[in-house]
Amino acid sequence: MTYRVGSMFAGIGGTCLGFAQAGAEIAWANEIDKNACITYRNYFGNSYLEEGDITKIDKRQIPEIDILIAGFPCQAFSIAGYRKGFEDDRGNVFFQILEVLKAQEEVYGHLPQAIMLENVKNLFTHDKGNTFKVIREALETFGYFVKAEVLNSMEYGNVPQNRERIYIVGFQDKSQADSFIFPDPIPLTNKLDDVIDRSKKVDSRYYYDESSQYYKMLKESMVNKNTTYQLRRIYVRENRSNVSPTLTANMGTGGHNVPLILDNEDNIRKLLPEECLLLQGFPKDYHYPEGMANTHKYKQAGNSVTVPVVKRIATQIITTLNGKKEENQVYKYITAT
Structure with missing residues (x-):
């Protein structure tokens, strides 16, 4: 079975690419940053990306999805507001994820079978642990059984970047x-x-020379x-x-x-912006559009996810949804003797 994925806060598509490489179909994606959307479409095309503010998008028009994925910005939450029905935190983007879940249930009669959220590792301790507590409780309210771990890209993605991120499944x-x-x-x-x-x-603009203080x-x-x-001034x-x-x-x-x-x-x-993409595990055929400013390129690479890590998690999710009881996938390496 091919699972249909909906992607929120999609950026330039690193999470989408990881799931696509694992065999899923991206049915819908949303991103607010216009330059990230240009880069996204340059690789994925324009068939399903919905550009715009997620708070203003009609979530009932989102197609039916099996897996919802989101790399959302980390913000503080009011537990009191959460328990009152989110009224105090309606503007917090995390709750837009819940609004998408609610719309899926109302329109299609069921929720996505699985979810995967990605964030900075400090989400565990953010706001004295309240942020993660609210996220877990909110997802559990929608019937999800949740697991979370912090994975480092250099340890789980075979890319030479020290990048720790929390993944919530x-x-x-x-x-x-x-x-x-x-x-x-x-x-x-x-x-x-x-x-x-x-x-x-x-190009000379990437070098430091005697003209620099x-x-x-x-x-x-x-x-x-x-x-x-790294230069720390x-x-x-x-x-x-x-x-x-x-x-x-x-x-x-x-x-x-x-x-x-x-x-x-x-x-x-x-480092070149293109090297930054490679350090995020993007394939060599993934290119920035011509004319994209370096400021946007660097921001997009830094905002993205490490594709091989997401692919491995996505593969585990799909294996689980298929009901397979296979043991954890461990890459086999042959060591020369």
């Missing part, structure tokens, strides 16, 4: 929820140099060609695990947030 069927297991960690065999070509000459500090600090660095941080630090949307607001590397000729440069 829920099923309408308790036996399915009981049988669902998150993926096991896998070896990190993809290194930075599998993503970054340090011998490649790129930070050049002397960078030159003194950046000596390792096997890792990445008054000091330079080396990533000692030889991977990229967490890519963030703030990369689009200035060069200081973009990780730096030392190339083979000892030049200091920023």
